[in-house]
Amino acid sequence: MTDNATIKPTTRISKVWVIPILALLVGAWMVYYQWQNQGPLITIEMSSASGIEINKTPIKVRDLEVGQVKKIELKPELDGVIVTARLEKSAARLLNENTRFWLVAPRVSFSEVSGLNTLLSGSFIAMTAEPGETELDHFVALERPPVTPPGTPGLHVKLSSATDDLTYKPGDTIIYKGFKVGEFEEVNFDVDLGKIEYRAFIHAPYHKLIDESTRFWNVSGVKLQLASNGLTIQTGSLETLLANGVTFGNPQGDAKGKPIEKNASFIIYGDYDAAADERFGYAAQYVLLIDESVRGLTVGAPVEYRGLQIGKVAAINSDQIELGSLLDDAYPIPVLLNIYPGKARLEDSEEGLTFLRNRLSRWIHKDLRATLRMGNVLTGGLYVDLQHVEQPKATRKLQVNGIDVIPTVSSEFTQLTQKADAILDKMNALPLEALIEDITNVVATLKAAAKSVDATSQKFDKTISAFDTDKLNGQIQHSLNAFEELLQHYSEGGLSKAEIAETVDSLQETLRSVQPLLMQLNRTPNGLIFSDNAEINIQPRVKENNQ
Incomplete structure (x- = not known):
């Protein structure tokens, strides 16, 4: 009898599969652990990928590696690259609105030398570690490293220029009384507002000096001021001589304000005077209507009364004042003035403003006039001088767009120019052609007279040369000898002086006795022949006095 084999299906798993199953479980656990503990994936917009390598370039915070670059691709607009990086989970809390990324590479410029340590280690992407409120996963990298290292104690502020000609760049200094206390970090241009905004940092403990009344003003380069007391030179520090810079403070007369919060905004003024005016x-x-040229007058030029500044020029030919077209006949150029009661030793209040308006209104109606004067001979800059004029022309109260008008008088230079023009006009009115013709005739007559004198002189010279000088000298000598002999005869035996006097007296007596005869002959020339017709000449006699 044969036994039949019984075939039964097996349900046992081979031990060979234990190892692959364990490997699969370990792999799945590792994937889960990696997925559970991996950090966030972020994207960073950069201008270029220079120095960045995939899976090599690290991301560091305070020189501690917290991530790595995983991908680099071009932006859709082709104006930069997008870097994708994976951060560690512990660094996820650092990704907020205050986080900044930048590429650390060797950099040498006028204002800084940085990143030299990357010459051997290679470039890396650095990021800040500052707390924030909003979580982000997309960032725009900075073009350059921030000036202030992250975590530096101090205060961040926002600054903007009061004028378009004040521009600064990252790294420019902020000084206080000659000490460097901060620097500009970022520069942004608002296209919509057309305004440049700056982000600056003030180091501790100097940030405690800034309050709500603080003003910032420019101290770049060298400022020359030529005044009556001489030449004044103002500079900031060595940094501001080589580059731009600003300073800050509370202008004289301002009380200390309240402390400020982080990222408070301030305006950078052109100089200290402009910053002080803002208090x-x-x-x-008021408005001036200028009939002459305003070349040399600028916005901000001082308005002075008796040599003291009480205001400034707010606008020149402003659209706020409508007077027609500049090409119209007799178009006056409007100049808008701001006069501050605080600068006139009045209260900076509504009461002070009302008092100032009332006083100036009376003066304008009486004799207050405005004149453009030259404040600096070298630059030709003008300022507005308010003065009381003797016997001014009568004027009525005038307003333009609701703003009172201060009458103007011509400046001294303009008056001199007008007088010079009047003199030139009179000279032009002279009959110069007839005068020149008369002068030409006189000159010709003088030339003819000169020729005649020259001919006469030549004839005189010929006449003089024709004289026999030797013979003339001999005759003169002979006359002198004869005169000498006469004098000698007179001194040796001739008539004496007394005898000559006696002879002269006798001659005079004879003439007196003959005088009646001469008179008779003068009246009757025939008296000597016909004596009967002789008239009796009665001679008056002097009455003799009885003794």
Whole structure:
């Protein structure tokens, strides 16, 4: 009898599969652990990928590696690259609105030398570690490293220029009384507002000097001021001589304000005077109608009264004042003035402003006039001088667009120019052609007279040369000898002086006795022949006095 084999299906798993299953479980656990503990994936917009390598370039915070570059691709607009990086999970809390990324590479410029340590280690992407409120995963990298290292104690502020000609770049200094206390970090241009904004940092403990009343002003380069007391030169520090810079403070007369918060905004003024003017909250506006040239007058030029500044020029030919077209006949150029009661030793309040308006209104009606004067001979800059004029021309109260007008008088230079023009006009009115013709005739007559004198002189010379000088000298000598003999005869035996006098007296007596006869002959020439017709000549006699 044969036994039949019984075939039964097996349900046992081979031990060979234990190892692959364990490897699969370990791999799945590792994937889960990696997925569970991996950090966020972020994207960073950069201008170029210079110095960046995939899976090699690290991302560091305070020189600690917290991520790595995983991907680099071009932006859709082809104006840069997008770098994709994976950060560690511990660094996820650092990704907020205050986070900044930048490429650290060797950099040498006028204002800095940085990143030299990457010459051997290679470039890397650095990021800041600052707390924030909003989580982000997309960032725009900075073009250059921030000036202030992250975590530096101090205060960040926002600055903007009061004028378009004040521009600064990252790294420019902020000084206080000659000490460097901060620097500009970022520069942004608002296209919509057409305004440049700056982000600056003030180091501790100098940030405690800034309050709500603080003003910032420019101290770049060298400022020359030529005044009556001489030449004044103002400079900031060595940094501001080589590059731009600003300073800050509370202008004289300002009380200390309240402390400020982080990222408070301030305006950078052109100089200290412009910053100090901003502390005045009240100003009276007036307008000048200038008939002459305003070349040399600028916005911000001082308005002075008796040599003291009480205001400034707010606008020149402003659109706020409508007077027609500049090409119209007799178009006056409007100049808008701001006069501050605070600068006139009045209260900076509504009461002070009202008092200032009332006083100036009376003066304008009486004799207050405005004149453009030259404040600096070298630059030709003008300022507005308010003065009381003797016997001014009568004027009525005038307003333009609701703003009172201060009458003007010509400046001294303009008056001199007008007088010179009047003199030139009179000279032009002279009959110069007839005068020149008369002068030509006189000159010709003088030339003819000169020729005649020259001919006469030549004839005289010939006449003089014809004289026999030797013979003339001999005759003169002979006359002198004869005169000498006469004098000698007189001194040796001739008539004496007494005898000559006696002879002269006798001659005079004879003439007196003959005088009646001569008179008779003068009346009757025939008296000597016909004596009967002789008239009796009665001679008056002097009455004799009885003794």
